[in-house]
Amino acid sequence: xxxxxxxxxxxxxxxxxxxxxxxxxxxxxxxxxxxxxxxxxxxxxxxxxxxxxxxxxxxxxxxxxxxxxxxxxxxxxxxxxxxxxxxxxxxxxxxxxxxxxxxxxxxxxxxxxxxxxxxxxxxxxxxxxxxxxxxxxxxxxxxxxxxxxxxxxxxxxxxxxxxxxxxxxxxxxxxxxxxxxxxxxxxxxxxxxxxxxxxxxxxxxxxxxxxxxxxxxxxxxxxxxxxxxxxxxxxxxxxxxxxxxxxxxxxxxxxxxxxxxxxxxxxxxxxxxxxxxxxxxxxxxxxxxxxxxxxxxxxxxx
Amino acid sequence: xxxxxxxxxxxxxxxxxxxxxxxxxxxxxxxxxxxxxxxxxxxxxxxxxxxxxxxxxxxxxxxxxxxxxxxxxxxxxxxxxxxxxxxxxxxxxxxxxxxxxxxxxxxxxxxxxxxxxxxxxxxxxxxxxxxxxxxxxxxxxxxxxxxxxxxxxxxxxxxxxxxxxxxxxxxxxxxxxxxxxxxxxxxxxxxxxxxxxxxxxxxxxxxxxxxxxxxxxxxxxxxxxxxxxxxxxxxxxxxxxxxxxxxxxxxxxxxxxxxxxxxxxxxxxxxxxxxxxxxxxxxxxxxxxxxxxxxxxxxxxxxxxxxxxxxxxxxxxxxxxxxxxxxxxxxxxxxxxxxxxxxxxxxxxxxxxxxxxxxxxxxxxxxxxxxxxxxxxxxxxxxxxxxxxxxxxxxxxxxxxxxxxxxxxxxxxxxxxxxxxxxxxxxxxxxxxxxxxxxxxxxxxxxxxxxxxxxxxxxxxxxxxxxxxxxxxxxxxxxxxxxxxxxxxxxxxxxxxxxxxxxxxxxxxxxxxxxxxxxxxxxxxxxxxxxxxxxxxxxxxxxxxxxxxxxxxxxxxxxxxxxxxxxxx
Numbered sequence: 048x049x050x051x052x053x054x055x056x057x058x059x060x061x062x063x064x065x066x067x068x069x070x071x072x073x074x075x076x077x078x079x080x081x082x083x084x085x086x087x088x089x090x091x092x093x094x095x096x097x098x099x100x101x102x103x104x105x106x107x108x109x110x111x112x113x114x115x116x117x118x119x120x121x122x123x124x125x126x127x128x129x130x131x132x133x134x135x136x137x138x139x140x141x142x143x144x145x146x147x148x149x150x151x152x153x154x155x156x157x158x159x160x161x162x163x164x165x166x167x168x169x170x171x172x173x174x175x176x177x178x179x180x181x182x183x184x185x186x187x188x189x190x191x192x193x194x195x196x197x198x199x200x201x202x203x204x205x206x207x208x209x210x211x212x213x214x215x216x217x218x219x220x221x222x223x224x225x226x227x228x229x230x231x232x233x234x235x236x237x238x239x240x241x242x243x244x245x246x247x248x249x250x251x252x253x254x255x256x257x258x259x260x261x262x263x264x265x266x267x268x269x270x271x272x273x274x275x276x277x278x279x280x281x282x283x284x285x286x287x288x289x290x291x292x293x294x295x296x297x298x299x300x301x302x303x304x305x306x307x308x309x310x311x312x313x314x315x316x317x318x319x320x321x322x323x324x325x326x327x328x329x330x331x332x333x334x335x336x337x338x339x340x341x342x343x344x345x346x347x348x349x
Numbered sequence: 350x351x352x353x354x355x356x357x358x359x360x361x362x363x364x365x366x367x368x369x370x371x372x373x374x375x376x377x378x379x380x381x382x383x384x385x386x387x388x389x390x391x392x393x394x395x396x397x398x399x400x401x402x403x404x405x406x407x408x409x410x411x412x413x414x415x416x417x418x419x420x421x422x423x424x425x426x427x428x429x430x431x432x433x434x435x436x437x438x439x440x441x442x443x444x445x446x447x448x449x450x451x452x453x454x455x456x457x458x459x460x461x462x463x464x465x466x467x468x469x470x471x472x473x474x475x476x477x478x479x480x481x482x483x484x485x486x487x488x489x490x491x492x493x494x495x496x497x498x499x500x501x502x503x504x505x506x507x508x509x510x511x512x513x514x515x516x517x518x519x520x521x522x523x524x525x526x527x528x529x530x531x532x533x534x535x536x537x538x539x540x541x542x543x544x545x546x547x548x549x550x551x552x553x554x555x556x557x558x559x560x561x562x563x564x565x566x567x568x569x570x571x572x573x574x575x576x577x578x579x580x581x582x583x584x585x586x587x588x589x590x591x592x593x594x595x596x597x598x599x600x601x602x603x604x605x606x607x608x609x610x611x612x613x614x615x616x617x618x619x620x621x622x623x624x625x626x627x628x629x630x631x632x633x634x635x636x637x638x639x640x641x642x643x644x645x646x647x648x649x650x651x652x653x654x655x656x657x658x659x660x661x662x663x664x665x666x667x668x669x670x671x672x673x674x675x676x677x678x679x680x681x682x683x684x685x686x687x688x689x690x691x692x693x694x695x696x697x698x699x700x701x702x703x704x705x706x707x708x709x710x711x712x713x714x715x716x717x718x719x720x721x722x723x724x725x726x727x728x729x730x731x732x733x734x735x736x737x738x739x740x741x742x743x744x745x746x747x748x749x750x751x752x753x754x755x756x757x758x759x760x761x762x763x764x765x766x767x768x769x770x771x772x773x774x775x776x777x778x779x780x781x782x783x784x785x786x787x788x789x790x791x792x793x794x795x796x797x798x799x800x801x802x803x804x805x806x807x808x809x810x811x812x813x814x815x816x817x818x819x820x821x822x823x824x825x826x827x828x829x830x831x832x833x834x835x836x837x838x839x840x841x842x843x844x845x846x847x848x849x850x851x852x853x854x855x856x857x858x859x860x861x862x863x864x865x866x867x868x869x870x871x872x873x874x875x876x877x878x879x880x881x882x883x884x885x886x887x888x889x890x891x892x893x894x895x896x897x898x899x900x901x902x903x904x905x906x907x908x909x910x911x912x913x914x915x916x917x918x
Contacts, residue, residue, distance in 0.1 A: 110738065117422050125414050202417050206388035210397055210797070210854075233390050234419065 056159060063160045068167060071262045076171040083173060090175040094182040094306075101186050105193060112196050113234055120200040123237065127284050128207055134285050135204045136211055138278055150276035153269065157276075158241055161248050161269045168259060176306060177255050183302035184247045184295075191294055192243065196235045203236040205281035239283040242291030243298070245273040250299040379913040380831070381412040385427060385436040390773060391420040391555070392439060393795045397854040398508065398821060399437045401891065405844045409898040410914035421557060421568040428567055428651070429460040431467065433826050435841075441571065442510075442818035445492045445866050446681045449477045450655030452504055457828075460713075461567045461651020467828035468504035481659075484678045493872035496864045500875055500883040503838040506823040509851050509859040510867075513793035513815040514802060516782045520809035521546055525789070530815035533577035534585060536767070536789075537730060537752065538760030548766040552778045552787040556739045556771050563722035564689045565636075565650040573652075574791060575769060578744065580689030580727035583610060583629070593683050596759070597624070597690060597728070597751075608673040608682065609666075613751045618692045619732040626665045631693040633663050639715040641700045648713040656685045695726050730762040743768045783807055793817075796858040820865055831916055836905035842884035844898060849891040 068077070080087070162185075169178035204211075249270035256263040274291070277283040283291075386392075386399040396417065403413045416433075418426055427436050441462065450456060454469035476498050480491035517525045522539040529535040536549060553575075561569040564576040583598040595601065601610045616624040636657045638647040649657070659681055664672040675682040699717035724733045730752055731744040744767040752761035770787060772778045775795040779802060781787045793815070794802060806812055823845065825832035832838065847861035860868075863875050863883050875882050887901060888894040899909040908915040 113419070117419065122416065122418070124417050129414070202388045202390075206390055207396060207415075207417065208400070209389035209393045233388065 059156045060160045060163060064164050067164050071259055072168055072171045080171045087170060087175050091178050094179050098182050098186045101189050105189055108193055115197050116200045120198050122200045124202045127201060127286050131285050135278060139211055150279045153272040154276040154280055157269050158273050161245055165248050179306045180302045181251055183306055184298045187298035187301055188243050188247055188294060192240045195238055199237040200234045201237045202233060203282045204284060206233060236283050237287045238290030238294050239277050239287040241277050242274045242288045243294040245270040246292045246295035247298055250295060377915045377917050379412050380916045382434040383414045383416050385416045385433040387420050387423045388417045394854050395437050398850060401850055402845060405893045408893040408895055409844050410909055410912060424568040428465050436824045440820050440822050442820050444684060445870050446481055446684060449481050453477050461654055463654045466504050466824055467826060473498055481677045481681045485680060488680055492870055496872055496875055500863055502835050503842045505825060506842045506845055507862050507865040508821040508847050509861045510817050510820045511855060511859040513817045514799050515790045515793060515813040517789040517811050517813055518809055519811040521788050525811055525813055527813040527815045530813050531572050533574050534760055537762055539763055547764055548768060549764045550787040551769045551789055551791045552772050552781050553769050553791040554773055554775060554778050556773060559736055559738050559742050559771050561721045562725045563720055565652060565718055567651045578731045579725050579729045581729050582687045582689055584686035606675060610671045612669045616728055616751055617749055618728045619726050619747055622692060622694060624728050625668045626671045628693045629671055629690055630663045630665050632691045633657055633660055635696060636688060639700055639717040643700060646713040648715045653688045656688055659685045692726055731767050739771055741768060741770045782810055796855040799858050800856060818867060839884055840901045840905050843887045844893055846886040846891045847881060
């Protein structure tokens with residue numbers, strides 16, 4: 048069952064990614080990537096390794112977090128419900144089969160695509176800073192999110208109001224549960240990592256909007272849809288989503304601080320500016336070559 | 350001048366006295382309580398009941414919040430630590446005699462399903478003891494009197510008995526018996542429909558099974574069906590006959606209140622050690638006190654407390670024979686034979702107090718009560734193979750099991766392997782069965798899917814409808830005011846519209862009840878007659894009649910200002 052769902056997921060995300068690479072990245076960047084990929088991999092490798100370690104650690108920690116939380120955590124389900132329970136009920140009352148299908152699709156496929164595509168899109172840039180910022184922000188999301196999970200115990204709307212929030216996703220498409228069960232524990236709803244990672248992508252898409260203007264629009268629409276889907280499907284409260292956006296904001300801001308400051312690759316490369324992404328008529332200004340020397344360029348910041 | 354001062358002093362002291370009397374009277378505030386329960390992932394009906402009951406209690410003027418806890422955490426809070434106001438949960442139920450351990454005052458301070466309510470009433474204790482020592486003829490009347498007293502006191506409020514539905518693949522196995530469904534016997538004696546079917550695949554909607562296999566754990570065991578396949582008991586209940594039949598015990602005879610039990614010959618545990626009368630005697634001593642008398646505070650195994658307490662003395666006659674003496678009537682005594690027999694060589698070391706580094710562990714917590722018990726070693730028809738947390742537990746047939754002998758005519762394990770897949774929700778469990786990836790759902794389906802299941806089950810899948818002993822209930826913590834007051838509890842019972850809840854929460858797949866026993870044991874005076882015979886609902890269609898509720902509280906001696914129920918703190 049799990050294998051079937053996974054295969055389907057990989058197929059759909061691969062298809063979406065291929066189409067988007069053609070639409071947003073373009074032939075020229077892909078051509079350059081073929082010649083420059085070694086140096087880009089070198090630049091992004093350290094943070095990619097850190098992210099991999101964090102993800103591995105996360106999969107181990109997921110078993111420990113609930114045990115720890117029940118000893119030291121605050122159980123916030125009731126205060127959250129008391130504060131905003133009506134909103135989720137209202138949102139749920141808007142349910143139609145089409146919306147349910149759309150949000151279920153977004154929650155599973157759209158979300159994974161949203162996280163995977165920018166990695167490739169930023170890899171296709173000569174300037175590796177966006178890529179490194181993205182990977183750093185992912186790492187921060189997972190790390191800070193895990194810390195919050197330890198301290199906050201909260202069940203999502205579907206656990207408190209099973210009949211209103213008719214666990215739309217799992218009852219309409221039971222097979223998805225095999226997938227999400229591998230990743231999520233039911234007490235880990237504050238903050239919404241779905242929202243925070245999606246928002247992270249959207250925030251970074253805003254920073255790189257001059258390079259990938261169309262992607263910025265798509266990323267924003269998808270990120271908003273992911274955030275709404277978590278509430279529509281009864282998985283998260285509004286407060287979780289807001290906390291997720293705050294976490295994304297913090298992660299992106301911190302990633303901007305960290306990247307360049309503690310850059311291993313730059314020390315190894317002796318601060319020599321690499322070949323910039325010139326010759327691309329779509330985005331002449333995309334190579335922030337000033338970034339590579341460690342100083343922050345201002346024009347692309349929020 | 351002096352007189353003036355004196356009279357001023359007197360006046361002032363009078364004033365201060367009045368002030369003191371006024372201020373030092375404790376305030377009367379709105380009653381604020383919290384209902385503890387489990388999230389929908391653990392039990393969909395409990396949280397729905399809880400929210401409906403909260404609405405009613407709020408309408409009646411209380412301030413009510415809900416506290417959700419993970420299943421094992423919930424059981425620890427309510428059954429072990431007694432840290433709650435009221436709770437809503439599913440009770441495992443059982444023979445009427447299980448009321449003895451549920452409500453006898455000698456168990457108020459113990460952990461487990463024995464008296465989590467802290468209910469203590471000497472007159473009621475007498476009734477419990479009376480039904481326990483009754484023999485077959487007098488028992489029905491004794492049980493009826495006890496239940497009438499129960500209904501008057503409302504130590505907890507029984508709400509309803511759910512109907513249990515399970516799915517089973519009839520194209521792979523014959524011999525599914527709905528009456529057996531809640532017990533391990535259901536998985537023995539099944540006939541594979543064709544050659545080459547060598548594995549029975551269960552789907553189980555509760556991950557706790559993959560986290561802990563300790564037959565004594567009150568937090569991790571519900572029906573205990575799977576641990577019954579791992580551990581044999583002296584006798585097993587046969588649902589058809591309301592009697593028990595010998596299992597590890599070949600035979601038993603009664604002489605003057607002493608039961609002489611003969612064990613089957615050449616029984617071994619899964620690790621090859623022989624099972625002797627010493628192991629049986631050890632088990633009963635160990636379950637009565639898992640510290641084996643080594644500490645000042647005894648630590649009985651909560652799940653089997655009442656059954657083991659019926660045993661006064663055990664003598665080992667020889668390797669294969671024991672003598673039990675009981676302080677109770679025969680029906681209650683035979684219940685004592687259904688506890689799991691543990692291997693002494695594995696469990697004796699577990700009488701040590703449990704340790705957790707850096708934490709002071711409560712007295713009376715032994716290793717035996719908290720161990721995960723992996724791998725479990727019993728003598729039962731299936732032996733443990735491996736487990737993966739939140740994924741599966743697998744077993745293989747124990748070929749030496751006595752049911753495999755040609756001379757024994759008991760249901761036996763017919764397949765070589767048994768695999769329990771964990772799948773947390775009914776909807777996907779049904780899909781797993783319909784897709785022929787599993788043979789049977791081990792736990793009953795949640796009631797919201799039953800309508801669909803009855804309509805759309807494929808041809809090769811059978812629906813097993815089983816009698817249930819479980820019941821949903823609202824438990825009071827009688828250690829705390831005002832829940833210690835039976836008048837208060839009776840008014841609260843009247844705020845629960847059981848018939849409406851059955852329709853609203855269970856889609857009608859349950860039976861509202863006033864007593865915590867099966868239909869056969871319900872006395873006529875307490876039978877459901879369209880309304881609760883003892884505490885009829887104060888309102889209509891789930892909607893509380895606020896003025897009737899206020900009047901009922903006033904009559905019970907509480908203050909109600911029309912909007913708020915006020916109690917002295």
